[in-house]
Amino acid sequence: MSPVIRPVCLPEAPNLAAFAEGCFREAFGDALPAEALDRLCARVFEVSVMEGLVAQGVWLAEEGPVWAGYVALGNTPSPLRGLTEPCAELARLYVPRSHQGSGIADLLMDRFLEEVRRSGARSAWLQASADSPRALAFYRRRGFVDFGAYLVTCEGIALPHRALGRNL
Helix, strand or coil, X not given: CCCEEEECCHHHHHHXXXXXXXXXXXXXXXXXXXHHHHHHHHHHCCHHHHHHHHHHCEXXXXXXXXXXXXEEEECCCCCXXXXXXXXXXXXXXXXXXXXXXXXXXXXXXXXXXXXXXXXXXXXXXXXXECCCHHHHHHHHXXXXXXXXXXXXXXXXXXXXXXXXXXXX
């Protein structure tokens, strides 16, 4: 069965919150102490926060009834110089390990780029964990250029990231 990429609807925000938290914990569970991870997840995946994200734009990959990944548009202005304005933020792109290597990330990225082009964006930027070589390789393969170190602080813990961007 081929995955379907579709927009997430506002009534799905509670389900998205649970799915997104599971993806995040799978990706970053080893990077943060359990208590810090729990505090962060309680704040970041709260339903009202997810409703705001859905309002900005979230697309879901489905394989039948199974959620296989998602991508979300953000609203953080790009800190990167050299990208053509306006610049869209790719806030989140997660594919659970059980679906990695299946092409779903490419389908989600295609949809994200299609949607931001349609909205008038001329470039896109994102931040990705410096400790995730697979994700960094994916973004580079998709034409994103590494602009350098980008420090993210979660619950008082500094997590090294890389800032990447590309013109569309």
